[in-house]
Amino acid sequence: MLVALLSSQYARFTTLAQAWLSSGATSFGVYQQGRPLAYWPIGQKLAQPSLTVPIQVGSEVVGDVRVSGVHGQQHEARLRADADMIAYMVALENELQGMTAELVTSQDQQLSLYRLMQTMRSHVTIEETLQALVHEALRMVKIQSCFALFVAPDRDPLFVQHPTTTINEELAWRCYWHAQTMERELLLPNPDDTAWASLPVESLLFVPIHVRGTMMAGLGLVNRQGGEFFAVDLKLARAIADQVSAQIEKVLLYQESYDQAKLRTEMELARRVQLDLLPRHVPQVPGLDIYAHSRPAYQVGGDFFDFISEQGRPFIFSVGDVxxxxxxxALLMTMTRSALHSKALFIPDPNPEIVMRQSHEDLYHDFTQVGVFATAFVGQYERAxxxxxxxxxxxxxxIYRxxxxxxxxxxxxxxxxxxxxxxHSKNQTIQMRQGDLxxxxxxGFSDARNHSDETFDHERLLYMADRLVQKSAQEIGQALFDAVDRFSSGRPQDDDQTLVVIKGM
Amino acid sequence: MNFETRFSNNIAILALAGRFDTNTAPPVAAWLEKATTTPPAQVVVNLAQTTFVDSTALATLVQALKRSRQGQGDVHLCGLQRSVYMIFELTRLDKAFNIFVDEDHAIAAFTE
Known part of the structure; x- marks a missing residue:
């Protein structure tokens, strides 16, 4: 301590020595443990000191100052004042060194945190991020091993550690749930907490990592070199946890946007499959004028219509809504449509009641499992x-008009x-003569809403059916779609809208 | 939509006011699921103030009906406005549910 002060403040010590020499002293020296550290006049033989005063910093004597050739209380008091001053400067120097060391440590840690952030930036999964975390944390803190855990809804929990076999996973999870319950860090050993008395490690520090406002992960540091963890370790561990929290949040965000993009692609694919299932052309059925169109509210929908028009079989059509x-x-719609389609196509001598009953038998169990139902209308035309x-x-x-x-x-x-x-399906019959509709x-039609929250309702459909009865199926269908669009006047479509118009010719 | 719930002699009573549709059904579905968990679940749904039901609302009621009947319970509907009753008629659900003119009758039918 004294050596460091002498080297940094040598000029001031020289001034002090010269002041003594000019006032009658033959020598002035600073000593540590009986050995001179600096001595004036320079190059002269050490003289026997006439006055010696210790340099005392707090309770510790760090050295002494000695003069020779002067005596008396006045000189002794002066030397004591110099010794006090030097002691004060030593204390200041100590403090400065301490602060410098802290600053250096803090800079090192900032650098390490920056490196941690850079390292983790390239990782796109939570597991990779945690792996990078445990490796970097091991470099940053003087510990034997490090582990990290991650828990989030709809995801498998993750546990990683480095080196891989230091701590058993059960203990790691115990730390996690403890920190979550207590809502704070866990610092072990803790003589006040008997629950952790038989700890298989010497020391352990566990810090929670909060993501999006809740604890979603945690970092565990095991066996600090040299004994227990200190406040400074806790501070650093918290800083690491903050960095990792930001990174996990970024990874989650990235994965969510990736998942969304994937979902959009899959939805687009589903939409194409669904569109392919709808008949591309309206069949030419002698005696009938037919129009059909379906407009999903979302990319995919639960509505469908279908035609079975095969040589030697009756014309059958279906409309449904899941x-x-x-x-x-959309998935259940394809199931329903397929069940009805295959029955209408393959049952010998089919009729709507049988098609409906057998499809119901096929679908009932699955529908009950997922708690949905599907409405369906199956029609069959008898030309004769x-x-x-x-x-x-x-x-x-x-509507029948x-x-x-x-x-x-x-x-x-x-x-x-x-x-x-x-x-309990039963065949019903209506006439389909020329002009019957x-x-x-x-x-999706009757429930369509306008900006005043009114519904299109059955009344408007009935009125329009009456008014349009003279038109062709195509004109009626178009007019109904136009009418519902005018009614909704730009309000987004809430539900799929499907329409099959059949008119006797 | 507003919904009020209460219990009377082990009968869970749910009163719905306003539009009962896709947007408003989830809390009703959650309540009904809870109400029909322990058999025999006896539930009265008062639709006197319900102005509109869509297919999701119907599905919600049907699910509750199926669950309650599995445990020898039932869901009674009551007070249906004309427009709402018409939806039940058109979709044949008037034959699936026991429908009563008012809450007193719907409750009484459980105790008879």
Whole structure:
């Protein structure tokens, strides 16, 4: 300590010595443990000191000052004042050195944290980030090993450590849940906490890592070199935790946007598959004028329509609507459409009731499992009798406008597919003579809303069916879509809108 | 939509006011699921103040009905406005549910 002060303040010591020499002293020296550190006049033989005063910093004597050739209380008091001054300067020098050391440590840590941030920046998964964390933390803190944990909803929990076999995973998770419950760091050993008495490690520091406001991860430092962890270690561990928190947040954000992009691609694919399932052309059925169109509210939808028009088989069509929206509804829609389609196509001598009942049997169990149902309308045209036979499982709205009568809303003959274990579908018959009109829509029409929160409702559909009855199926369909668009006047479509218009010719 | 719930002699009563649709169904579905967890679940849904139901609302009620009947319970509906009742008629759900004119009748039917 004294040596450092002498070398940094040598000129001042020389001034002090010269002041003594000029006032009658023959020598002035600074000593440490009996050995001279500096001596004036320079190059002269050491003289026997006449006065010696210790340099005392706090309770510690760090050296002494000696003069020769002068005596008396006055000189002794002066030498004591010099010794006090030197002691004070030694204390200041100590403090300065301490601060410098702290500054250097802090700069080193900042550099390490910067390196940690740089290292982690290139990682795109949480596991990679945690691996980088434990490796870097081991370099930054004087410890034997390091581990990190991560828990988030809908993800597998992660545990990584370096070196790999130092701590058992169970202890690591115990630290995690403890920190989460207590909402603070865990510092061991802790003589006040008997729960951790038989700790298989010498010392352990666990800091929680908060991501998006909740504890989602944690960092554990094991066996500090030289004994227990100090406040400075805790400070550094917290700084590391903050850095990692920001990085995990970035990784999550990246993964979410990646997942979203992936989902968009998959939705687009699903949309194309779904569009391919819808008939591209309306079949030419003698005696009928047909229009059909479906407009999903989202990229994929739960509505469908289908035609089965095969040589030697009756013309059958179906319209359906699965409850719910988006991808899940789209999946169930394809199931429903496929069940109805295959029954209509392959059952010998089919009719709507049988098609509906058998499809219901196929679908009921699966629908019950996921808690949804599907409404469906199946129609079959008999040209010879100019009749349309149908079965309606909970589907609405269906409007029949006979050429010479008022428009009617047709009630379902059974509940939707998936409601009850047994289907009560029954064939119903309406006439389909020249001019008779059947409109099978989905509730995306009747439930469409305008900006005043009014619904398009059945009344408007009935009114339009009546007004448009003289038009072709195509014109009626277009007019209905135009009308619902005008009514909604730019309000986003809430639900899929599907329309099949069949008119007798 | 507002929804109020209460219990009377082990019968869970739910009163819905306003539009019962995709946007408002989730909390109702959650409540009904809870109410029908322990059999025999007896639930009355009062729709007197309900102005509109869509297919999601119907699905929500049907799910509750199926769950309660699995445990020998039931869901009784009551007070349906004309426009809402028409939806039940058109979709044939008027045959699936036991529908009553008012809450007193719906509750009484459980105790008879």
């Amino acid at each position: 409850t719910g929206k988006g991808l899940s509804a 009798t100019q009749r349309l036979i149908y079965a309606n499982a909970g589907h609405s709205p269906v 006979p050429r010479d009568g008022a428009p009617l809303l047709l009630r379902a003959d059974s509940t939707a597919i998936g409601v009850f274990a047994v289907s 059947l409109i099978v829509a989905t509730d």
